[in-house]
Amino acid sequence: MKKIALLLGYLIISISSCSKKQNTTMPSYIEEPHSFSQPNDAAITHLDLDINVDFDNEIIHGKASYLIKNNEASQIILDAKFLTIDKVQADGKDTTFTLGDFNEQLGNPLKIDIKQNTKRITVFYKTTHKTEALQWLKPQQTADKNQPFLFTQGQAILTRTWIPIQDSPQIRITYNAKVKVPSQLMAVMSAENPKTKTPDGHYTFKMAQPISPYLIALAVGDIEYKAISNRTGIYAEKSMVEKAHYEFSDMENMVASAETLYGTYAWEQFDVIVLPPSFPFGGMENPRLTFATPTVIAGDKSLTSLIAHELAHSWSGNLVTNATWDDFWLNEGFTVYFEMRIMEALYGKDRANMLARIGRQDLEEEMEGFKDAPENTKLKLNLKGRNPDDGMNSIAYDKGYLFLRTLEETVGREKFDTFLKSYFQKHAFSTINTEKFVTFLNENLLEKYSITFNTNEWIYTAGIPDNQSIISSDKFETVEKTIQQFVITNTVDKTLTKDWTTQEWVHFVRNFPNDIKTEHLTMIDNAFNLTNSNNSYIAMVWYEQAINHDYHGNNIDAKIEDFLMTVGRRWYVSTIYKAFKRNEKTDAALAIYSKARSNYHSVTANTIDDMLDFKQN
Structure with missing residues (x-):
């Protein structure tokens, strides 16, 4: 009996050790509310995509084949939304699958039956007319107006609408692709790309570095x-x-x-x-x-x-990626900081500070918009049950930047640059959440140099801490003096503005007095022809002010409608529609939007639908 007991004990230990050994081959994934996948059970590691782009029927059809890491699971779960699944194979043989209940935000869990030793799954599928990542454009919607165009937009959770996939940012995969398009068009992807068209419309692609699914992208056009x-x-x-x-x-x-x-x-x-x-x-x-x-x-x-x-x-986003969309600020706050450093290096500190000041103004406006929901002004969010797009705003970008700029000014640029470089190197081609970042920050910067900093207040509490960096710009101070002079004298001195950059013009227009009169706007427009500006950013802020102050000169109403009919950039069009709504001109907004909506990608259309409470017939 003693020998049997010892043998059983040995077997139990051996089985346990094997199980642990199996687990060590799997990355450790954290719970993520925006994906049905259970990657700790079975996870995709590489995609072989083979698709046909059908412009006549406006669908993509083909197959997505995955190498998988399998922790002795009996099923693997992919995310799918608005896709038709024709069949699924496991290691080359047909297998059973089910599409779970539909969730309006997340789509369906695609549950595929596998064996404990399954190494590859293949899904045969096609997109539908509801697919949100794809925008099919008619020739007249393009610049040259000769050929149709298609592009995808996967961030945040839309890749699942054109490829069945484990659509979580913490999943990282390599991919190869074969794409068939009409012979007169060229296909390009987020991968190694062709430089010229092929004679038959067949293109092959390779992405050798592991990326998150939201970064898989395709564009097809002339x-x-x-x-x-x-x-x-x-x-x-x-x-x-x-x-x-x-x-x-x-x-x-x-x-x-x-x-x-x-x-x-x-x-x-x-x-x-x-x-x-x-x-x-x-x-x-x-x-x-x-x-x-x-x-x-x-x-x-x-x-x-x-x-x-x-x-x-x-570096920040593609190389080191937010593990969940609750940690989105890790992508964007770092990127804005890095962007400002690049701009400073190439164009000087004042150019970078002008950009940062505009971002600070955007942040102030965002904070005001969230005054009744202050929890949305935290860097670390809780977006469970919500669309992750809800967190893609100035808080992640500009509060995240302000946190890092304040931190840099506290510890010194040299120490901060050394820290950031090590952060990117240490976490290259991996994902990270806010908590792991805070630990890395403490161990490799703050504790290392005995520096006290209110990290938790910046990240986990609402609002902006008092120790924030103060961003100044001599050129913006000159712009503000120009505005004051105009208000006092009612005259426009064009010599003061002849060398202004876009950022100075934006600051000028954004900072008109609240009680500015329409005759003053007429005077400014006659002097600078802002209504007909070819700079879309200046035009956007000018149109917003025109709506705010009921200015209708220079045929601006037609120009605003043309802008909204042509431009689909969500930030620009939402700013203008928001101005209509804020000034109780929703009927005018809806009259334009009902005509313009078909020109917008679903990302933009969904935002404006909610803003204007628009219902399609």
Whole structure:
């Protein structure tokens, strides 16, 4: 009996040891409220995508095949939303699967039956007309108006609407892709890309570094490539290539400056594709291929801080990624800080401070909007049960930046740069949550140098702490004096504004007195022709002020409608629609929106639907 007992004990220990050994092959994932996947049981590690882009029916169809790490699980769960699943295979053989109950935000859990030793699963599927990540554009919605266009937008949780996948930022996978498109079009992805069109519309792609699913991206259109350097260049429609190439000609200098600050660029190539104007964001930091709005092409490089921002994401966001969307500030606060450092290195401190001051104004406006929900002003959020887009606002970007700038000023730039460089190197190609960052900060900076700092107040409490950095700009002080002079004299001295940058003009327009008269707006518009500005940022803030102060001169109402019909950048159009609503002009907003909505990506349309309480017929 004693020998049997010893044998049983040995077997139990052996089984336990094997189980533990099996677990060590699996990364440790934290609970994440925006994905159905259970990656601690079974997780995807590599994607082989083989798809056909069908413009006639406006669907993508094909298969997504995954290598998986399997912790002796009997099923693996993917996220899927608005997809048709035709069949699923496990290690090349048909297997059973179920689509769980539909959740309006998250879609469906795709539960696939596997064996304990399954190594690969393959899902045969197609998208539907409800797919939210895709925007199919008719030729007339493009710059050249000759060919259709398609682009994807995966952040935050929309990749699951065009690829069945474990759609959590803490999942990191490599991928290869085969994409078939019409022969007159070119396909590009967040991967190694072609520089010329193929004769048959067949394209292959490889992303060798592991990325989060929201960074998988595809664009298809009649586009061309023009290099800036051996590792930077521009994709755009033919009529936009030269303009974009000039506007973004500093890209190589930006990459070099970024590397000097925080280490080697890890993605080999940094290209930008200029998309049609319906793209919902300023830019999207898809690795190797940033997606950008044409609204940043001003003709004078004045809005290229956006490119510096997306480049900075190559370290903060793409290299070191927020583990959940509750930790989104780790992506964006760090990126804004890095962006400002790049802009300072290339264009001087005052240019960077002007940008930072505008961000500080955006933050103040956001704080005012959250005065009845102060918990939304914390850096670390709790978005369970909510759309993660709710956390994608100035709090993450500009409060996150202000925290890091204040921290830098407290500890000194040299120590802070050393800390940040080690942070990126230590956590490269991995994900991190706020709690792990705080531990790393304490151990590698604050405790190391015996520095006291109110980290928890900045991150876990509402509002902005009293020890915040004060951002000043001599040029903005001059702008404010110009406004005061105008108010006092009722005259416009154009010599004072002849060398103003975009940021100075934005500060000028944003800071009109609340009681400014329409005749003063007429005088300003006649002097500077702001209603017809070719700079979309200046136009946006001017149109907002026109709505605020009931200004209708210079045919501005038609210009505002044309802007909203053409531009789909969510920040710009939501600012204008918000001004209509704030000034009790919702009927005018709805009249425009009912015509413009079909031109918007779902990301923008969903925001404006909620804002205006718009219901489709």
